[in-house]
Amino acid sequence: MERAALLRRLTWQTGTVISTTFETPRVKTITLAVPDWRGHRAGQHLDVRLTAPDGYQTERSYSIATAPTDEYLSLTVERLDDGEVSPYLVDELRAGDELEFRGPVGGHFVWDNDFGGPLFLVAGGSGLVPLRSMLRYHRAIGSRVPVRVLCSARSLELLIYREELMEMATYDLVDVSITLTREAPSSWRGYRGRIDPMLLSMAGWAADQMPLTYICGPTAFVETAAAGLVALGYDAARIRTERFGGTGV
């Protein structure tokens, strides 16, 4: 039955940009009004298609940053200097523009309340985007599933959704841990350095609590986090991953 519900043809549609907001100097959140959005599940992504005047087209995938319960659809895009699409989205796209896309896409890296918990969300850099959708959804539906979040960022300035994370951390059911890998303010009381098994064991759940884990980030980050959790005794079948970027090969 679930499969039948998922198997709908994905057609291209157009959204209107309502606003664009810098999260960091290189990361922007683009908010779209979509007249007939079919809805999505927390963690899914969209395919965006850009068309040049001569008809040349190119496509990229971006995680949806907002919850299914939110009024608008947002994407959070990190500018890749050698990219073709992200510099356009970050530098050029502005309120009032139209953006073509289709989706939602992806059915594995999604969270629903009935999947059980406790939940462990692990983000490297802009890997936080689909996890933010899950956190907003968790809050909006009043889920009672306890959540621990571990975010890795180079510095506090480069941590996306800073204020929102701080606010989420005040909820009884949500614990947020942040580790800064490059520089930290002298007053910083969070974690420092790259994730490793020690940090994962402090910020996550004990394996015997059978956590459901979502990890998103650059490839090397996800490999380290997933292998570390398996070594800590986490059930590999309850670890879902989403990676971006290559291995430099």
Added chain:
Amino acid sequence: MAVTRGFVGRRTADSSRVPPGQYVTRDFPVLSAGPTPYTPLDAWDFTIRGGVDRPVSWSWTEFQALPHEKFTVDIHCVTKWTKLDMAWSGVSLDTFLDATPTQAAYALAFSDGGYTTNIPLADLRGGRAWVVDEYDGRPLDPEHGGPARLLVPHLYFWKSAKWIRGLDLRAADQPGFWEMFGYHNYGDPWKEQRYYGD
């Protein structure tokens, strides 16, 4: 076709090798649904089962002894990247299938970690599919599917199952992992068959 205001875009020099909607990367991106499995080679085998008289397995040592081909192909991933001229070494699926006569028309590839993907058997014959254990002259890295992965370069890369352990031969087609989640059942990049209904 609606033009995107202010978008110019980059063209690829050799666009005849790049399917619609794809861009060329020099990187080798990694996409996996879960943790990377690490199966010891002495516990690894490749099995053809299902629509055969009896299942046939090759141990790692037996697999190594099969004739390997070196070949260079372009790879197209449904997440939009295309990587040109990737150099692999592996055993043609013809070698395995010639040893396992069958009336089946479909294969469900299965992997360590529980991943599956379905492919018509005809697409695995005729020198168009391999079990590869080497990329760029070196053993295949675990995050890229090592010790061995399926390689079916004429279909989107999710059909090239990482950490391959065998084929389940079937009379009827059965969708695999991503196909169940709405990805296209066949996945021809030149027809841009990304998702159900494409």
